[in-house]
Amino acid sequence: MSDSRPRVAVVGGGLAGLSAALALAERGCAVELFESKRNLGGRAGSFVDKATGEAIDHCQHVAMGCCTNYLDFCRRVGAFESLRRVRTLHFIGPDGERSDFSPSRWLPAPLHLAAAMRRLRFLSLRERISIGRALAKLARQRAAPAAKSVGEWLRREGQPPRQIERFWSVVLVSALGEEIERASLAAARKVFVDGFMAAREAYEVYVPTIPLAALYDEFVARRLGEIGVAIHRETAVERIVGTSMGVDSLALRDGSRRTFDHYVLAVPWSIAPKLLDDRLRAAMPHLVRLSEMPAAPISAVHLWFDRAISPLDHAVLIGKLSQWVFAHGVSRENGERPGGWHYQVVISASRSLAARRNEDIVATVRGELEAAFPAARGAALLRARVVTDRDAVFTPTADWEAMRPTQTTPVPNLFLAGDWTATGWPATMEGAVRSGRLAAEAVLCKAGRDVTHDPIVAPDLPRGWLARWLIK
Ligand SMILES: Cc1cc2nc3c(=O)[nH]c(=O)nc-3n(C[C@H](O)[C@H](O)[C@H](O)COP(=O)(O)OP(=O)(O)OC[C@H]3O[C@@H](n4cnc5c(N)ncnc54)[C@H](O)[C@@H]3O)c2cc1C
Missing domain, CATH: 3.90.660.10 (Polyamine Oxidase; Chain A, domain 2)
Structure with missing residues (x-):
């Protein structure tokens, strides 16, 4: 009997590709995932420490309570119990004094932050009030004023260098991975509104208690295997072959060709255009430009x-x-x-x-x-x-932000996923998982499925009454 399920190739085994593969297979697609490396997880991965043979993450990855799709992905693969929820964040001030940041569990957001801010001893009372005012202003202005960067906006708002160094940079540089002079105000607003002000549990930090490699191998790969996803490790895709009318096949580095109904390209922005053959590149000039994204x-x-x-x-x-x-x-x-x-x-x-x-x-x-x-x-x-x-x-600059592509492309059976596609999120595991889920929704729509009653993308945390009133 022939298999009538839509056949989907996912290229790239980072979180974007893995979440697309999971969502598509859960909804009845025949999915094959191609990953060039031996290990899954892409940038959120681990290496083996030669001294002990232990898997060590290249870099510690943490999520926040507002990362609803990443946390839901972990739940679906059974890995949620391997994340430790941290509700008190410890800060060590320049003089070595410790401050514990522990927002109220009963005051409505964003008031829940007030008492926690009071305990940040490396900021004076005056500084805390001034920061609070700027945060309130940020929350109320949806349309970002013309500032080249959040750094410029902060200076314009009269935030002194000490405040910028001790508060704004501390939060933004680690959340966005970028300096405040390069990151856009919109990206900064996303961090403070969604990550702190909109909901009480948004700020909570989730730290994996096992290496990321174990999370992929023991949970994600196992779950994907259970629902029939074929994972091809160490199988690099050399070229995606087709025309503006549609992708015909994948050319693998070993010389073989594979044909599917739909293709999800979930590789980093610098690699995506290089995998397209000339005719596909001509159909997507905006993608070629994106390879220069800083x-x-x-x-x-x-x-x-x-x-x-x-x-x-x-x-x-x-x-x-x-x-x-x-x-x-x-x-x-x-x-x-x-x-x-x-x-x-x-x-x-x-x-x-x-x-x-x-x-x-x-x-x-x-x-x-x-x-x-x-x-x-x-x-x-x-x-x-x-x-x-x-x-x-x-780098989440205002200019590049506007150019991030959606998960659908002008080529009918080619879809994009990756933290760099348009999700509204900075480069995070949440952005990657969301992009994979958005790509999966687009594939299913193209395959004639109605996803409106069974959306794949998890909703944001619900905003409390005060946050709904205060945040524009
Ligand atoms: C050092 C560091 C620290 C970070 N810290 C955090 C953090 O604390 N919290 C957070 O939320 N985010 C963090 N991030 C960001 C997060 O890791 C990324 O946003 C996310 O992992 C990106 O996932 P992705 O699937 O979009 O891309 P990637 O992870 O880059 O996955 C792309 C995959 O495609 C594969 N591939 C490439 N070419 C081919 C090919 N030709 N054929 C087949 N496969 C191919 C790659 O091998 C890779 O596995 C951090 C990133 C780094 C690098």
């Missing part, structure tokens, strides 16, 4: 000490090169570890590191950890490793 680097400094250097499982360091510090497994177990106690320091928008030697970066980071955590002063550093992804995230 990107920002993110670095992770991995350090293994001979002992625990802090009782905290995470901390945000204010006014330092080191932005976020994550301790691996500190809350789960105590005692001896053969490989040492692993800490990871995340530095977003890390362009300034390019000219520095790794030993020099490690020395600076170690000094900052010693200043923040007294126990680090007596600890021996067993080894360290600096991992930088130079094209970690696209």
Whole structure:
């Protein structure tokens, strides 16, 4: 008996491709996923630490409560229990003083933030009031005024450099992966409105308790296998062959050709145009231009000490090169570890590191950890490793934001997914999962399915009454 299910090829096994594959297979499509590398997960992946044989994430990835699609994806593959929900965020001020940010669980959003802001001891009362006023203004203006960047807007609003350094940059650089002088005001508004002000639980942070590689292999790949998705690892797609009338086939790097009804291209923006043959490129000139979209680097400094250097499982360091510090497994177990106690320091928008030697970066980071955590002063550093992804995230400028393509293309059976496509989100796991789900909805519509009664994209967190009234 012939298989009448729509046959869909997904190219790229990052979160965008994986979420598209899951959504399509769950709705009865015959899906095959092609990933050039051995490991799934793309930029949100892991490497094997030679010293211990352990899988270590290239860089710590965290999600927030507002990431409804990423969290729903984790639930669907059974991985949600492998995420730890963090409700109190620890900040270490420039003088080493600790502040705990723990918004109210009963005051309506965005008032729930007020008491938590009061406890940020590295900001004066006057600074907190001034920040609160600017946040309220940001929430009320939907149409962004003509400011080249959020940095420019903040200066125009009279936010002094100390406030910018201690508050605005701290939040925005880690959420957007980019400097405030390059990121748009709209991207900043998205972070503060959706990530903090719109709903009480939006700010909560979800940290994986297992390496990302295990999350893909033990949960995602297993679930995809159960619902019949064929995953082809180490199978690079060399060319997507077709005309403006439609894609005919995939040319694989091993020389073979594969034909499907629909094709979802879920590779990074710099690679997507290169995979299209000349006739397809001619049909999508805007995509070719997008390959020039600017990107920002993110670095992770991995350090293994001979002992625990802090009782905290995470901390945000204010006014330092080191932005976020994550301790691996500190809350789960105590005692001896053969490989040492692993800490990871995340530095977003890390362009300034390019000219520095790794030993020099490690020395600076170690000094900052010693200043923040007294126990680090007596600890021996067993080894360290600096991992930088130079094209970690696209830069969310106002100009490029307007050019992000939708998941449908002028070619009827070709669809796009990836954090860089139009989702309204910055380059995040949420943006990637959303894009995959939007691409899946578009494929199903093209295949004649009605998705209006069974939408794939999960809704945003519901806004409380006060947030609905205050936020435009
Ligand atoms: C260092 C770093 C830290 C980050 N921190 C966070 C964070 O804390 N929170 C957060 O939400 N986001 C974070 N991000 C962003 C997040 O990782 C990305 O937005 C997301 O993973 C992008 O997923 P994607 O599927 O769109 O693209 P990718 O992950 O890039 O996936 C694309 C896939 O396509 C494959 N591919 C490429 N060419 C081919 C080909 N020819 N044939 C077949 N396959 C191909 C690639 O191997 C890859 O697996 C971070 C990113 C980096 C790099």
